[in-house]
Amino acid sequence: MARLLTSKDIRSLSRGLAISPTKKWGQNFVVDANTVRRIAAAAKLESDDVVMEVGPGLGSLTLALIEIARRVIAVEIDPKLALALPTTVAHRAPEEHQRLTVVEADAARIAADQLPEPPTALVANLPYNVAVPVVLHALETFPSLQKGLVMVQAEVGDRLTAGPGSKIYGAPSVKMAWYAKASRAGSVSANVFWPVPNVASGLVRFERIQSPDADRVQVFGAVDAAFGQRRKMLRQSLKSWAGDEVDAVLDRAGIEPTRRGESLDITEFIALADARGGGTAPRAQEA
Incomplete structure (x- = not known):
């Protein structure tokens, strides 16, 4: 079994590597082993899972994940941390360290061929x-x-899991609903981080669903337009997406032009994209 990192261990590793958490990469390291175990257990991993861990940092969560999963692919943008992680894991989890692969990359832009095999779970x-x-x-x-x-x-977690009609329901909520069913899975104390963040944290769990048979780029274009001016009625907010055809598109989709984006669910945004079809309106850009 891996020896998880304590607060003292993390500070010692940081000194040895001559690093400190940076705002540039949003680094807040988890220093509480109980929290790490809780996250790993809440992920509901199976022994054959291939986990993609984003931002492993010094390896707090990594050590808990490799006890469970068949493989952990840690995607780390910080070159110094990416270089040090295999050594830390080999030292503290000698029986499981071969399950770890570290990929130095920006997770927001990573391509499928940069990973050694397709991941089945994201835990991060x-x-x-x-x-x-x-x-x-x-x-x-x-x-x-x-x-x-x-x-x-915590606020981001609320947005990812919000439903139509909520004040926090927005583009992230709809886009997540395209891919998966998401729910809140608990809160996390600020005191388990180093440095201590000035915002609350929470856990979000998701399970993949079958994505709709629709043009994702067009759907997301409608979503971005609707929430780009969320206080305006759809007749106005969707003009940047549907152009002069906006009234006709809304009519074909069966959606009242006086509604606002926050009242539409994913199926209605899909109806808008279908109604827009191959018209002459400006094509939406990739979200």
């Missing part, structure tokens, strides 16, 4: 400033991902 303490794009990019880039558990800023 995500940098708060890039949590949403990382999760959505992973779900789009790796169809093999069937489940995940991510630690994010």
Whole structure:
């Protein structure tokens, strides 16, 4: 069994590597072993899972994950941390360290061919400033991902799991619903991090669903337009996406033009994309 990192261990490793957590990469290291065990257990991993861990840092969560999964692919953007992680894991988990593969890359832009094999689960303490794009990019880039558990800023977690009609329901909520069923899986105390963040943290669990048979780029284009001006009625907010055809598109989709984006669920955004079809409106850009 791996020897998990304590707060003292993490500070010692940091001094030895001459590093400190940086705001640039949103680094807040988990220093509590009980929290790490809790996250690993909440991920509901199986022994044959291939876990993609984003931002492993000094290896706190990595050590818990390799006890369970067949393989952990740690994606780390910090070159110094990426270089040091295999040594730390080999020292503290000599029986499991061969299950670890470290990939130095930006998880928000990583390509499928950069990983040695397709991941089946995403488990990560995500940098708060890039949590949403990382999760959505992973779900789009790796169809093999069937489940995940991510630690994010509590407010981000609420947005990812919100339903239509909620004040916090927005583009992240709809885009997550395209790929997966997401739910809150608990909160995390700020005191388990170094440095201590000034925001609350929470866990979000998701399970992949069959994505709709629709043009994702067009659907996400409608989503971005609707929430780009969320206080405006759809007749106005969707003009940047549907152009002069906006009224006709809304009519074909059976959606009242006086509604606002926050009242539409994923099926209604799909109806908008279908109604827009191959018209002459400006083509939406990739989200």
